[in-house]
Amino acid sequence: MKKYQLDGFYKHIISWVESFKINDGDGNFSLIREKKKPSLYGICDIIFNLFIANKIDSYLNSHEIETKEGWIKEIQSYQNPKTGWFKDNYFNYKFRSPLTGQWQHATAFAVSALKLLGASPKYRFQFVKKLDTRKKVEEWLRKVPEWGLFFWPGSHRGGGIGAIFATLGKDFYPHDDFFQWYFDWLDKKADPKVGFWRLGWNHKLKKRLTKHELGGAIHYYWIYEFMGRAIPYPKRVIDSTLKLQNDHGLWDDDVPYCIDLDAIFSLLRCQKIVKEYRKEDISQAIIKFLDYTIPCINDEEFLFDRYVSAHKLTGSLGAIAEIYKFMPELFDPSIKFIQSLDISPWI
Numbered sequence: 001m002k003k004y005q006l007d008g009f010y011k012h013i014i015s016w017v018e019s020f021k022i023n024d025g026d027g028n029f030s031l032i033r034e035k036k037k038p039s040l041y042g043i044c045d046i047i048f049n050l051f052i053a054n055k056i057d058s059y060l061n062s063h064e065i066e067t068k069e070g071w072i073k074e075i076q077s078y079q080n081p082k083t084g085w086f087k088d089n090y091f092n093y094k095f096r097s098p099l100t101g102q103w104q105h106a107t108a109f110a111v112s113a114l115k116l117l118g119a120s121p122k123y124r125f126q127f128v129k130k131l132d133t134r135k136k137v138e139e140w141l142r143k144v145p146e147w148g149l150f151f152w153p154g155s156h157r158g159g160g161i162g163a164i165f166a167t168l169g170k171d172f173y174p175h176d177d178f179f180q181w182y183f184d185w186l187d188k189k190a191d192p193k194v195g196f197w198r199l200g201w202n203h204k205l206k207k208r209l210t211k212h213e214l215g216g217a218i219h220y221y222w223i224y225e226f227m228g229r230a231i232p233y234p235k236r237v238i239d240s241t242l243k244l245q246n247d248h249g250l251w252d253d254d255v256p257y258c259i260d261l262d263a264i265f266s267l268l269r270c271q272k273i274v275k276e277y278r279k280e281d282i283s284q285a286i287i288k289f290l291d292y293t294i295p296c297i298n299d300e301e302f303l304f305d306r307y308v309s310a311h312k313l314t315g316s317l318g319a320i321a322e323i324y325k326f327m328p329e330l331f332d333p334s335i336k337f338i339q340s341l342d343i344s345p346w347i
Helices: 007-018 040-052 056-061 068-076 102-116 126-131 134-143 151-168 178-189 201-205 211-226 234-243 258-274 279-298 300-306 310-326
Strands: none
Touching: 007 040, 007 056, 007 279, 007 300, 040 056, 040 068, 040 102, 040 310, 068 102, 102 151, 126 134, 134 178, 151 178, 151 211, 178 211, 211 234, 211 258, 234 258, 234 279, 258 279, 258 310, 279 300, 279 310
Protein backbone atom coordinates (compact mmCIF):
# COMPACT_ATOMS: atom_id res chain seq x y z
CA MET A 1 0.00 0.00 0.00
CA LYS A 2 1.20 3.50 -0.87
CA LYS A 3 2.28 5.52 2.18
CA TYR A 4 1.94 9.29 1.99
CA GLN A 5 4.91 11.24 3.33
CA LEU A 6 5.22 14.86 4.42
CA ASP A 7 8.99 15.23 4.45
CA GLY A 8 8.96 18.43 2.39
CA PHE A 9 6.23 19.99 4.51
CA TYR A 10 8.04 19.18 7.76
CA LYS A 11 11.23 20.64 6.34
CA HIS A 12 9.61 24.00 5.52
CA ILE A 13 6.79 24.48 8.05
CA ILE A 14 8.91 26.35 10.61
CA SER A 15 10.28 28.81 8.05
CA TRP A 16 6.76 29.21 6.65
CA VAL A 17 5.50 30.15 10.13
CA GLU A 18 8.43 32.55 10.57
CA SER A 19 7.40 34.35 7.40
CA PHE A 20 4.27 35.59 9.22
CA LYS A 21 6.21 36.92 12.21
CA ILE A 22 5.97 40.70 12.61
CA ASN A 23 8.71 41.56 15.08
CA ASP A 24 10.33 40.24 18.23
CA GLY A 25 7.10 40.57 20.21
CA ASP A 26 5.74 37.36 21.68
CA GLY A 27 2.78 36.17 19.58
CA ASN A 28 2.87 38.92 16.95
CA PHE A 29 1.88 37.21 13.70
CA SER A 30 0.04 38.56 10.68
CA LEU A 31 -2.80 36.78 8.91
CA ILE A 32 -1.64 37.87 5.45
CA ARG A 33 2.12 37.61 5.00
CA GLU A 34 2.68 40.94 3.23
CA LYS A 35 0.44 42.99 5.56
CA LYS A 36 2.82 42.73 8.51
CA LYS A 37 0.24 43.78 11.09
CA PRO A 38 -0.42 41.88 14.33
CA SER A 39 -3.65 39.94 14.00
CA LEU A 40 -5.88 37.80 16.18
CA TYR A 41 -6.38 35.52 13.20
CA GLY A 42 -2.65 35.47 12.60
CA ILE A 43 -1.69 34.17 16.04
CA CYS A 44 -4.65 31.78 16.20
CA ASP A 45 -3.91 30.29 12.77
CA ILE A 46 -0.24 29.84 13.60
CA ILE A 47 -1.26 27.95 16.75
CA PHE A 48 -3.64 25.74 14.78
CA ASN A 49 -1.13 25.01 12.02
CA LEU A 50 1.59 24.05 14.47
CA PHE A 51 -0.77 22.13 16.76
CA ILE A 52 -2.36 20.04 13.99
CA ALA A 53 1.08 19.21 12.58
CA ASN A 54 2.25 18.36 16.12
CA LYS A 55 5.02 20.98 15.88
CA ILE A 56 4.25 23.53 18.60
CA ASP A 57 6.95 22.26 20.95
CA SER A 58 9.49 22.08 18.11
CA TYR A 59 8.78 25.68 17.19
CA LEU A 60 8.92 26.98 20.74
CA ASN A 61 12.12 25.09 21.51
CA SER A 62 13.83 26.82 18.59
CA HIS A 63 12.40 30.30 19.36
CA GLU A 64 13.24 31.27 22.91
CA ILE A 65 11.34 34.55 22.80
CA GLU A 66 8.06 32.78 21.93
CA THR A 67 6.14 31.13 24.78
CA LYS A 68 2.70 29.58 25.24
CA GLU A 69 2.07 32.07 28.03
CA GLY A 70 2.89 34.95 25.68
CA TRP A 71 0.61 33.55 23.01
CA ILE A 72 -2.22 33.19 25.52
CA LYS A 73 -1.85 36.81 26.64
CA GLU A 74 -1.75 38.01 23.03
CA ILE A 75 -5.03 36.26 22.20
CA GLN A 76 -6.69 37.44 25.40
CA SER A 77 -5.74 41.05 24.60
CA TYR A 78 -8.28 41.03 21.76
CA GLN A 79 -11.25 40.36 24.07
CA ASN A 80 -13.67 43.13 25.00
CA PRO A 81 -14.11 42.92 28.81
CA LYS A 82 -17.61 44.44 28.64
CA THR A 83 -19.14 42.10 26.06
CA GLY A 84 -16.80 39.12 25.93
CA TRP A 85 -16.48 39.33 22.13
CA PHE A 86 -13.05 38.92 20.54
CA LYS A 87 -12.40 41.30 17.69
CA ASP A 88 -9.38 41.78 15.44
CA ASN A 89 -7.91 45.26 15.41
CA TYR A 90 -8.49 45.83 11.71
CA PHE A 91 -10.65 44.44 8.93
CA ASN A 92 -8.24 41.87 7.58
CA TYR A 93 -10.20 38.96 6.23
CA LYS A 94 -12.96 38.69 3.67
CA PHE A 95 -16.42 37.81 4.93
CA ARG A 96 -15.41 38.62 8.50
CA SER A 97 -17.80 41.58 8.70
CA PRO A 98 -20.52 42.01 11.34
CA LEU A 99 -23.08 41.18 8.61
CA THR A 100 -21.72 37.66 8.17
CA GLY A 101 -20.43 36.80 11.61
CA GLN A 102 -17.08 38.51 12.26
CA TRP A 103 -17.45 38.59 16.03
CA GLN A 104 -18.86 35.09 16.29
CA HIS A 105 -16.17 33.56 14.08
CA ALA A 106 -13.32 35.47 15.70
CA THR A 107 -14.55 34.68 19.20
CA ALA A 108 -15.04 30.97 18.51
CA PHE A 109 -11.62 30.84 16.86
CA ALA A 110 -9.93 32.59 19.79
CA VAL A 111 -11.69 30.39 22.35
CA SER A 112 -10.60 27.30 20.40
CA ALA A 113 -6.97 28.44 20.10
CA LEU A 114 -6.90 29.14 23.84
CA LYS A 115 -8.29 25.64 24.48
CA LEU A 116 -5.44 24.13 22.46
CA LEU A 117 -3.01 25.99 24.72
CA GLY A 118 -4.79 24.87 27.88
CA ALA A 119 -6.30 28.30 28.57
CA SER A 120 -9.62 30.12 28.39
CA PRO A 121 -11.03 33.66 27.91
CA LYS A 122 -10.57 36.17 30.72
CA TYR A 123 -14.14 37.50 30.61
CA ARG A 124 -17.56 35.91 30.41
CA PHE A 125 -19.95 36.47 27.50
CA GLN A 126 -22.91 38.78 27.86
CA PHE A 127 -24.86 37.35 24.92
CA VAL A 128 -25.78 34.23 26.94
CA LYS A 129 -28.68 36.20 28.44
CA LYS A 130 -30.38 36.22 25.04
CA LEU A 131 -30.41 32.42 24.66
CA ASP A 132 -31.80 31.06 27.93
CA THR A 133 -35.17 29.72 26.71
CA ARG A 134 -36.24 27.41 23.88
CA LYS A 135 -38.24 30.23 22.29
CA LYS A 136 -35.24 32.57 22.30
CA VAL A 137 -32.95 29.91 20.80
CA GLU A 138 -35.41 29.05 18.02
CA GLU A 139 -36.02 32.71 17.20
CA TRP A 140 -32.27 33.34 17.15
CA LEU A 141 -31.57 30.40 14.84
CA ARG A 142 -34.38 31.45 12.52
CA LYS A 143 -33.39 35.13 12.27
CA VAL A 144 -29.71 35.65 13.12
CA PRO A 145 -27.60 33.13 11.16
CA GLU A 146 -27.71 33.77 7.42
CA TRP A 147 -29.44 30.92 5.54
CA GLY A 148 -29.58 32.38 2.02
CA LEU A 149 -27.01 33.91 -0.34
CA PHE A 150 -24.43 34.27 2.43
CA PHE A 151 -25.15 30.94 4.10
CA TRP A 152 -21.48 29.90 4.16
CA PRO A 153 -20.01 32.96 5.93
CA GLY A 154 -23.29 33.70 7.69
CA SER A 155 -23.22 30.30 9.39
CA HIS A 156 -20.39 31.69 11.51
CA ARG A 157 -23.12 33.24 13.64
CA GLY A 158 -25.08 30.10 14.48
CA GLY A 159 -22.11 27.76 14.42
CA GLY A 160 -19.74 30.13 16.19
CA ILE A 161 -21.99 30.59 19.20
CA GLY A 162 -22.53 26.84 19.47
CA ALA A 163 -18.79 26.21 19.24
CA ILE A 164 -18.06 28.72 22.02
CA PHE A 165 -20.45 26.99 24.44
CA ALA A 166 -19.32 23.49 23.43
CA THR A 167 -15.66 24.38 23.92
CA LEU A 168 -16.08 26.11 27.27
CA GLY A 169 -18.46 23.54 28.78
CA LYS A 170 -21.69 23.48 30.78
CA ASP A 171 -20.75 26.24 33.21
CA PHE A 172 -20.96 28.66 30.27
CA TYR A 173 -24.24 27.42 28.75
CA PRO A 174 -27.14 29.90 28.75
CA HIS A 175 -29.30 27.01 30.02
CA ASP A 176 -28.72 23.33 30.72
CA ASP A 177 -31.00 22.45 27.78
CA PHE A 178 -29.41 24.85 25.27
CA PHE A 179 -27.98 22.16 22.99
CA GLN A 180 -31.17 20.10 23.09
CA TRP A 181 -33.07 23.12 21.76
CA TYR A 182 -30.27 23.96 19.32
CA PHE A 183 -30.08 20.52 17.72
CA ASP A 184 -33.85 19.94 17.74
CA TRP A 185 -34.37 23.04 15.59
CA LEU A 186 -31.49 22.20 13.22
CA ASP A 187 -32.64 18.59 12.82
CA LYS A 188 -36.12 19.72 11.78
CA LYS A 189 -34.77 22.21 9.23
CA ALA A 190 -32.22 20.02 7.42
CA ASP A 191 -33.14 19.15 3.83
CA PRO A 192 -33.83 15.38 3.56
CA LYS A 193 -32.99 15.43 -0.16
CA VAL A 194 -29.41 16.77 0.13
CA GLY A 195 -28.63 16.62 3.84
CA PHE A 196 -27.48 20.24 4.09
CA TRP A 197 -29.66 23.17 5.10
CA ARG A 198 -31.38 24.98 2.21
CA LEU A 199 -33.62 27.54 3.87
CA GLY A 200 -32.93 30.70 1.86
CA TRP A 201 -35.09 32.24 -0.83
CA ASN A 202 -32.28 31.57 -3.29
CA HIS A 203 -32.56 27.83 -2.63
CA LYS A 204 -36.20 27.92 -3.65
CA LEU A 205 -35.23 29.53 -6.97
CA LYS A 206 -31.99 27.67 -7.62
CA LYS A 207 -31.98 23.92 -7.14
CA ARG A 208 -28.35 23.28 -8.09
CA LEU A 209 -26.20 22.24 -5.14
CA THR A 210 -23.05 24.33 -4.53
CA LYS A 211 -20.04 24.42 -2.22
CA HIS A 212 -21.80 27.15 -0.22
CA GLU A 213 -24.27 24.68 1.27
CA LEU A 214 -21.38 22.43 2.29
CA GLY A 215 -19.38 25.36 3.67
CA GLY A 216 -22.35 26.55 5.71
CA ALA A 217 -23.42 23.14 7.01
CA ILE A 218 -19.99 22.22 8.34
CA HIS A 219 -20.07 24.94 11.00
CA TYR A 220 -22.93 22.99 12.54
CA TYR A 221 -21.59 19.49 11.80
CA TRP A 222 -18.44 20.18 13.86
CA ILE A 223 -20.67 20.84 16.87
CA TYR A 224 -22.91 17.84 16.16
CA GLU A 225 -19.87 15.58 16.27
CA PHE A 226 -18.26 17.21 19.27
CA MET A 227 -21.45 16.97 21.30
CA GLY A 228 -22.21 13.37 20.24
CA ARG A 229 -25.32 14.20 18.21
CA ALA A 230 -25.87 12.32 14.94
CA ILE A 231 -25.62 14.46 11.81
CA PRO A 232 -29.05 14.45 10.09
CA TYR A 233 -29.47 12.55 6.81
CA PRO A 234 -25.86 11.24 6.68
CA LYS A 235 -26.35 9.26 3.45
CA ARG A 236 -27.58 12.36 1.64
CA VAL A 237 -24.67 14.39 3.05
CA ILE A 238 -22.28 11.80 1.60
CA ASP A 239 -24.03 11.88 -1.78
CA SER A 240 -23.97 15.68 -1.92
CA THR A 241 -20.35 15.98 -0.82
CA LEU A 242 -19.08 13.43 -3.34
CA LYS A 243 -21.00 15.19 -6.10
CA LEU A 244 -19.16 18.47 -5.41
CA GLN A 245 -15.60 17.12 -5.73
CA ASN A 246 -13.68 18.52 -8.73
CA ASP A 247 -11.11 17.01 -11.09
CA HIS A 248 -8.20 17.97 -8.80
CA GLY A 249 -9.75 16.00 -5.98
CA LEU A 250 -10.63 19.24 -4.20
CA TRP A 251 -13.90 21.03 -3.55
CA ASP A 252 -12.90 24.45 -4.93
CA ASP A 253 -10.30 25.65 -7.43
CA ASP A 254 -6.72 24.26 -7.23
CA VAL A 255 -5.42 25.15 -3.74
CA PRO A 256 -6.47 22.92 -0.83
CA TYR A 257 -8.06 24.93 1.99
CA CYS A 258 -11.00 25.03 4.44
CA ILE A 259 -13.72 23.76 2.09
CA ASP A 260 -11.71 20.57 1.61
CA LEU A 261 -11.66 20.00 5.37
CA ASP A 262 -15.42 20.58 5.29
CA ALA A 263 -15.86 17.88 2.67
CA ILE A 264 -13.49 15.32 4.18
CA PHE A 265 -15.01 15.78 7.65
CA SER A 266 -18.54 15.39 6.26
CA LEU A 267 -17.62 12.20 4.41
CA LEU A 268 -15.75 10.48 7.21
CA ARG A 269 -18.00 11.46 10.10
CA CYS A 270 -21.12 10.47 8.16
CA GLN A 271 -19.48 7.20 7.11
CA LYS A 272 -19.01 6.46 10.81
CA ILE A 273 -22.80 6.58 11.13
CA VAL A 274 -23.83 4.64 8.02
CA LYS A 275 -20.87 2.21 7.89
CA GLU A 276 -20.66 0.61 4.44
CA TYR A 277 -22.70 3.13 2.47
CA ARG A 278 -20.62 4.23 -0.57
CA LYS A 279 -17.50 3.17 1.28
CA GLU A 280 -15.49 2.60 -1.90
CA ASP A 281 -16.54 5.94 -3.39
CA ILE A 282 -15.45 7.71 -0.22
CA SER A 283 -12.08 5.91 -0.24
CA GLN A 284 -11.51 6.92 -3.86
CA ALA A 285 -12.41 10.53 -3.08
CA ILE A 286 -9.93 10.54 -0.19
CA ILE A 287 -7.13 9.10 -2.32
CA LYS A 288 -7.84 11.61 -5.09
CA PHE A 289 -7.60 14.43 -2.55
CA LEU A 290 -4.33 13.14 -1.07
CA ASP A 291 -2.74 12.48 -4.48
CA TYR A 292 -3.16 16.15 -5.30
CA THR A 293 -2.72 17.77 -1.89
CA ILE A 294 0.32 16.01 -0.44
CA PRO A 295 2.66 16.98 -3.34
CA CYS A 296 1.34 20.55 -3.08
CA ILE A 297 2.20 21.12 0.57
CA ASN A 298 5.46 19.19 0.24
CA ASP A 299 6.57 21.65 -2.43
CA GLU A 300 8.34 24.71 -0.97
CA GLU A 301 7.35 27.03 -3.82
CA PHE A 302 3.69 26.01 -3.66
CA LEU A 303 3.64 26.31 0.13
CA PHE A 304 5.03 29.86 0.17
CA ASP A 305 3.43 31.19 -3.02
CA ARG A 306 -0.07 29.78 -2.66
CA TYR A 307 -0.47 29.99 1.12
CA VAL A 308 0.03 33.70 1.73
CA SER A 309 -2.86 33.56 4.23
CA ALA A 310 -2.19 31.63 7.40
CA HIS A 311 -5.86 30.59 7.54
CA LYS A 312 -5.85 28.85 4.20
CA LEU A 313 -3.25 26.30 5.29
CA THR A 314 -5.17 25.63 8.52
CA GLY A 315 -8.04 24.10 6.57
CA SER A 316 -5.73 22.01 4.42
CA LEU A 317 -3.91 20.56 7.43
CA GLY A 318 -7.22 19.94 9.19
CA ALA A 319 -8.36 17.85 6.22
CA ILE A 320 -5.20 15.74 6.35
CA ALA A 321 -5.59 15.33 10.12
CA GLU A 322 -9.14 14.11 9.59
CA ILE A 323 -7.97 11.45 7.15
CA TYR A 324 -5.11 10.49 9.47
CA LYS A 325 -7.60 10.04 12.32
CA PHE A 326 -9.68 7.48 10.44
CA MET A 327 -7.15 6.06 7.96
CA PRO A 328 -3.67 6.22 9.58
CA GLU A 329 -2.54 3.26 7.50
CA LEU A 330 -2.34 5.58 4.47
CA PHE A 331 0.51 7.58 6.01
CA ASP A 332 4.18 7.11 6.75
CA PRO A 333 4.78 6.35 10.46
CA SER A 334 6.65 9.67 10.80
CA ILE A 335 3.33 11.54 10.51
CA LYS A 336 1.55 12.25 13.80
CA PHE A 337 -1.15 14.77 12.97
CA ILE A 338 -3.69 15.82 15.62
CA GLN A 339 -7.32 16.60 14.80
CA SER A 340 -7.98 19.82 16.72
CA LEU A 341 -11.73 19.51 16.04
CA ASP A 342 -11.86 16.72 18.60
CA ILE A 343 -10.62 19.19 21.22
CA SER A 344 -12.66 22.22 20.14
CA PRO A 345 -15.27 22.22 17.33
CA TRP A 346 -14.08 25.26 15.41
CA ILE A 347 -11.40 26.28 12.94
